[in-house]
Amino acid sequence: MKRLHLERLANPQLLALAGVLLINWLLFPNFFRITWQDGRLFGSLIDVLNRGAPVAILAIGMTGVIATKGVDLSVGAIMAVCGAVAATMVVAGYPTPVAVIAALAVGIACGLWNGFLVAILDIQPIVATLVLMVAGRGIAQLITEGSIVTFNDPALIFIGTGSFLGFPMAAVIALALLILVTLLVRKTAIGLFIQAIGVNRAAASLAGIRSRMLLVLVYALSGFCAAIAGIVVAADIRGADANNSGLWLELDAILAVVIGGTSLLGGRFSVPMAVVGAIIIQAMNTGILMSGFPPEFNLIVKAGMIILILLIQSPFATRLFVRQRLVPAKAGPK
Amino acid sequence: MQDSDYVLEARGVTKIFGNHTALDAIDFGLRPGEVHALLGENGAGKSTLIKVLTGAYQPDAGGVFVDGALVTLDNPLHAQTHGIGTVYQEVNLLPNRSVAENLYLGHQPTRFGLVDHRKMEKAAKTLLERYGLAIDPSSDLGSHSVAVQQIVAIARAVELSGKVLILDEPTASLDRNEVERLFEVIADLKKSGLAIIFITHFLDQVFAISDRVTVLRNGRLVDTRQLDSVSRTDVVRLMLGKDIAFSGATDLEPERPTTDVLLDFKSYGRKRSVHPFDLTIHKGEVIGVAGLLGSGRTEMARLMFGADPADQGTITVAGKPTAIRNTTDAISRGFGFCPEDRKAEGIFGDLSVRENIIIALQGKLGWFRALNRDEQLEIAGKFGEAMDIRAASLDMPVKLLSGGNQQKVILSRWLATDPAFLILDEPTRGIDVGAHAEIVRTINRLRDDGMAMVVISSELDEVVAYSSRIVVMRDREMVAELRGKNINPGVIVQAIANSADEAQP
Numbered sequence: 013m014k015r016l017h018l019e020r021l022a023n024p025q026l027l028a029l030a031g032v033l034l035i036n037w038l039l040f041p042n043f044f045r046i047t048w049q050d051g052r053l054f055g056s057l058i059d060v061l062n063r064g065a066p067v068a069i070l071a072i073g074m075t076g077v078i079a080t081k082g083v084d085l086s087v088g089a090i091m092a093v094c095g096a097v098a099a100t101m102v103v104a105g106y107p108t109p110v111a112v113i114a115a116l117a118v119g120i121a122c123g124l125w126n127g128f129l130v131a132i133l134d135i136q137p138i139v140a141t142l143v144l145m146v147a148g149r150g151i152a153q154l155i156t157e158g159s160i161v162t163f164n165d166p167a168l169i170f171i172g173t174g175s176f177l178g179f180p181m182a183a184v185i186a187l188a189l190l191i192l193v194t195l196l197v198r199k200t201a202i203g204l205f206i207q208a209i210g211v212n213r214a215a216a217s218l219a220g221i222r223s224r225m226l227l228v229l230v231y232a233l234s235g236f237c238a239a240i241a242g243i244v245v246a247a248d249i250r251g252a253d254a255n256n257s258g259l260w261l262e263l264d265a266i267l268a269v270v271i272g273g274t275s276l277l278g279g280r281f282s283v284p285m286a287v288v289g290a291i292i293i294q295a296m297n298t299g300i301l302m303s304g305f306p307p308e309f310n311l312i313v314k315a316g317m318i319i320l321i322l323l324i325q326s327p328f329a330t331r332l333f334v335r336q337r338l339v340p341a342k343a344g345p346k
Numbered sequence: 347m348q349d350s351d352y353v354l355e356a357r358g359v360t361k362i363f364g365n366h367t368a369l370d371a372i373d374f375g376l377r378p379g380e381v382h383a384l385l386g387e388n389g390a391g392k393s394t395l396i397k398v399l400t401g402a403y404q405p406d407a408g409g410v411f412v413d414g415a416l417v418t419l420d421n422p423l424h425a426q427t428h429g430i431g432t433v434y435q436e437v438n439l440l441p442n443r444s445v446a447e448n449l450y451l452g453h454q455p456t457r458f459g460l461v462d463h464r465k466m467e468k469a470a471k472t473l474l475e476r477y478g479l480a481i482d483p484s485s486d487l488g489s490h491s492v493a494v495q496q497i498v499a500i501a502r503a504v505e506l507s508g509k510v511l512i513l514d515e516p517t518a519s520l521d522r523n524e525v526e527r528l529f530e531v532i533a534d535l536k537k538s539g540l541a542i543i544f545i546t547h548f549l550d551q552v553f554a555i556s557d558r559v560t561v562l563r564n565g566r567l568v569d570t571r572q573l574d575s576v577s578r579t580d581v582v583r584l585m586l587g588k589d590i591a592f593s594g595a596t597d598l599e600p601e602r603p604t605t606d607v608l609l610d611f612k613s614y615g616r617k618r619s620v621h622p623f624d625l626t627i628h629k630g631e632v633i634g635v636a637g638l639l640g641s642g643r644t645e646m647a648r649l650m651f652g653a654d655p656a657d658q659g660t661i662t663v664a665g666k667p668t669a670i671r672n673t674t675d676a677i678s679r680g681f682g683f684c685p686e687d688r689k690a691e692g693i694f695g696d697l698s699v700r701e702n703i704i705i706a707l708q709g710k711l712g713w714f715r716a717l718n719r720d721e722q723l724e725i726a727g728k729f730g731e732a733m734d735i736r737a738a739s740l741d742m743p744v745k746l747l748s749g750g751n752q753q754k755v756i757l758s759r760w761l762a763t764d765p766a767f768l769i770l771d772e773p774t775r776g777i778d779v780g781a782h783a784e785i786v787r788t789i790n791r792l793r794d795d796g797m798a799m800v801v802i803s804s805e806l807d808e809v810v811a812y813s814s815r816i817v818v819m820r821d822r823e824m825v826a827e828l829r830g831k832n833i834n835p836g837v838i839v840q841a842i843a844n845s846a847d848e849a850q851p
Contacts, residue, residue, distance in 0.1 A: 199716060200713050200714050200716050201708045201709075201711070201712070201713050201714070201715075201716040201717070202713050204701060204705065204708060204716075205708075205709070205713070207694075207696075207697060207701075208694050208697065208701075208705055211694040211695060211696045211697055212690075212691075212693070212694050212695065214690060214691045215685075215690075215691050215692055215693065215694055216694075217653070217673055218651075218653060218673055218683060218685060218691055218692075219673075219705050219706045219709050219759065220673050220674050220676075220677035220678075220706055220709035220710060221705070221709045222674060279696040279697070280696060
């Protein structure tokens with residue numbers, strides 16, 4: 013038990029998170045201070061959770077896609093579409109639950125479209141999802157008729173700015189989704205099958221795994237997650253901005269998944285670690301903002317991290333590490 | 347081997363990759379004005395030898411001689427300057443450029459530093475006429491058939507090299523008429539004194555145009571023969587078997603008391619893949635499948651398993667007519683399939699031994715009845731032990747195991763599903779002796795337990811040893827079903843070669 017505990021502490025993602033938080037604390041000693049005010053928690057750490065939530069939600073869906081050796085570039089655009097759907101519907105007077113469910117359904121439909129292109133038409137995922145990445149913003153603009161649709165629906169706004177047990181609603185939603193999806197892939201055989209498809213789709217088909225159906229499902233889940241993120245972001249700013257909602261967030265989501273230890277080559281994956289990856293990114297963003305560096309610096313640091321992570325995943329680095337410790341790989345992403 | 351009329355010669359050429367000897371002291375000589383067929387099953391070393399002869403690889407021992415002089419060929423371009431040109435199965439020219447440009451790419455006639463298109467097209471036209479091609483040299487290469495492209499590639503290779511032409515499976519994607527046309531071109535080139543190396547899997551074509559044949563097996567030279575002095579059977583024998591014992595006839599497994607029919611295929615086939623065939627398989631029966639590479643053995647296996655579904659014929663499983671549209675259908679009816687290409691289609695390299703073993707069973711159980719870790723370990727442990735899988739841990743990635751152990755893992759994967767019918771495609775290819783014996787033992791054990799099996803193998807003595815019946819595939823067609831006594835590898839070789847003239851019992 014003790015060894016297991018130590019092993020978990022030595023997890024590179026958690027170490028990286030600790031490192032980033034430590035640097036933030038050094039730069040900004042009040043970083044860890046959390047106060048209770050008006051029935052909710054305040055502080056930089058809470059802010060990281062709140063702001064990191066949309067990317068974390070996207071990363072939850074993206075993990076499954078990347079584990080199948082795919083990628084979903086359209087999630088940012090799907091966020092814009094679903095935010096627009098929710099906003100225009102509440103403005104048109106539909107009840108909030110109807111608007112939210114409609115937005116979620118649209119997100120799933122977008123995901124099904126991606127899944128159809130990838131699994132049935134066998135289009136490369138990067139190209140297939142590029143279609144919706146480009147078209148999605150156009151669709152969102154059509155829905156909002158080119159303007160930013162603002163709303164005052166308190167129930168919808170609560171999703172973005174409310175709190176639950178003192179924690180920001182966005183973070184609570186992300187956590188709930190994390191638990192749900194983790195249970196879905198761990199307590200069923202779906203996680204194993206996703207890995208099998210990512211490692212070797214031909215062998216998966218010969219082993220009797222319905223790889224097409226599963227691929228469609230994985231992209232649908234990614235669309236669903238993007239819809240949630242889109243609603244959260246729209247609710248947060250009380251408006252749907254077709255041009256800027258979720259802009260470039262697909263890249264942050266991919267980065268979060270990769271930081272979380274899921275290889276772009278498919279196979280082993282971890283949903284919780286992808287969420288940790290999203291928190292690392294947000295902690296970096298917050299730290300850089302608080303330290304007073306110009307925001308441009310933010311992008312450079314991110315780029316540096318991508319390079320570092322790709323280097324670590326490269327066969328060269330693998331050779332370097334594997335030779336040193338030939339420990340049997342840890343069983344399954346538990 | 348000091349034959350001075352060899353235009354191109356390999357003497358004692360050896361090529362080693364890691365600890366695998368791809369070519370072991372190969373002697374090979376090519377005379378001007380001959381078509382020399384190079385034969386061998388996959389992995390025999392044909393392409394490695396070609397790559398050495400064209401300078402793509404450097405030999406680790408031995409040397410390449412052009413006109414009797416030792417040469418060092420740095421790369422295929424350098425080989426070209428020595429007169430050696432190659433045409434590959436996949437035409438590697440530029441389909442979106444004109445025929446003339448493709449012919450003279452890199453050697454275009456120029457005027458004032460610019461390409462002289464008129465001169466080039468004129469030259470191309472005269473050149474192509476020599477090959478009986480009356481096509482417009484300014485048309486896009488891609489607008490012509492593969493056969494024409496093939497001839498353009500040959501014309502280019504001959505034009506640039508002019509002494510030796512290497513044709514690597516040039517007929518693989520051609521139809522019968524196109525092949526004949528290509529053969530006319532080859533015959534003309536031969537008359538003009540060109541030396542030609544011809545690589546193919548089709549025996550008919552070897553006998554149609556070749557003068558001599560060299561057979562490689564497992565990186566070794568088996569023999570070089572004058573083709574008019576050998577029969578088709580001899581050639582097949584050279585290709586397939588070192589120890590095909592023609593003396594001691596091994597009987598097939600004595601006819602068992604008839605058991606229940608498990609499977610009945612009736613004119614079962616798939617267009618462009620396998621001709622319709624009839625096959626009845628009883629419980630406890632092993633059907634051996636013999637045939638050369640490309641004869642449709644693997645296609646038949648994939649057809650039976652639903653990986654490429656049948657488009658004609660019917661199948662009856664245990665008396666019930668049924669349809670197998672995909673692998674899931676097949677597995678739910680108790681089928682299992684170990685594919686030939688273990689790495690590409692069999693194992694999940696990054697997944698653990700445990701996961702690799704339970705995955706088909708889990709696939710059968712579906713998404714929501716997940717085996718937990720303890721159940722997985724128990725199943726994997728049980729079959730791992732029964733198959734004697736040598737792994738440090740059931741949780742290590744399967745890619746770290748040896749080929750033989752990986753094969754045992756795949757076999758265990760299907761045994762875990764408790765199948766009634768197993769299809770094994772080359773289950774013993776490329777694995778060590780110990781694992782080989784273990785797999786043959788397992789096949790025997792499963793047969794005695796009443797499982798029906800189809801086993802595809804190039805190891806004929808092995809097929810004879812465990813099969814109850816043997817079917818022979820040729821040109822994607824089931825051409826013979828051998829049963830009863832006095833079946834030995836020799837009889838199978840004959841059935842494969844179909845040389846009725848020298849029939850044996």
